[in-house]
Every structure is written in structure tokens, then in C-alpha cells.
Amino acid sequence: MFWGLLFVEAPARYCCQNSVCADYGKRGAKNLTVCGWFGKNQRIRLLYCRTCKKRFSERKGTPLFGLKLPPEKLLSLLEHVSEGCGVRKTSRLVEVHRDTVTRYTRAAGGHAQQLHDELVAFSPLDPRGPV
Ligand SMILES: [Zn+2]
Secondary structure, three states, rough: OOOHHHHHHOHHHHHHHOOOOOEEOOOOOOOOEEEEEHHHOOEEEEEOOOOOOHHHHHHOOOOOOOOOOOOOHHHHHHHHOOOOOHHHHHHHOOOOOOHHHHHHHHHHHHHHHHHHHHHOOOOOOOOOOOO
């Protein structure tokens, strides 16, 4: 399922979010490692920057960061939208406000387009196995 990939991207996809770090904004600089998991069902990864020794959420700096919907609900929302459900219908089925549907669809849509080529080559293996 395509949308699932939004949550399991390789650390190299991210760049350090610490603006005073030497590797700030450099993607694929190999300074980032996954150092932990958090969030409901431990689905959001905590990334560690070897350069500045800071930790941050993998969502930081992506359009999905700061959007507070639980991943389960977000996935459901995006599935409905990608299946062709309109904003009103999706909002009713997923039980979120219409504005929320619009906001997430826009954020994920732009994100997905920008990631498209990279995701083709990406293997979404979770080292922890199925949850
Ligand atoms: Zn850093």
C-alpha cells in the first residue's frame, strides 16, 4: 500500500533539523541513524544525528510533522481519498473534520509527489518485524 511508505522511509531520506548543525539540511549525509521509536504503537522513529548529537522525530521537516492525527486515522483518511472518496464522504467515514481531510490530503499529496522517484527503489522493511 503506497501510503504506508510515508512512515517507513530510510533515514538517508532525512536531513538534520538542527539549524546550527554542520549537516543541517543535507540529505543522505549518512549522519542520521534511527535511535528509537515513539508515538502510538511506536510507529514514529526518533532519529539521531551523529554530527551534532541531537535527536528529533522523523516527522520533523516533513509536511506530516505537526499534523496531530494518529497514524491509523491518517492512513485511513488517505486510503479513502486515494480510493476516490470526496472530502465530505471521507470526513464522515473517518470521523474527522472536513478541513482536516483537505489539509492532510494536500500535505501528503505534495510530499508523495516529491518522493515518488525515491520510493520506487525503496524497500519498506521494518527491522522489528510485523507489529
Ligand atoms: Zn545534526
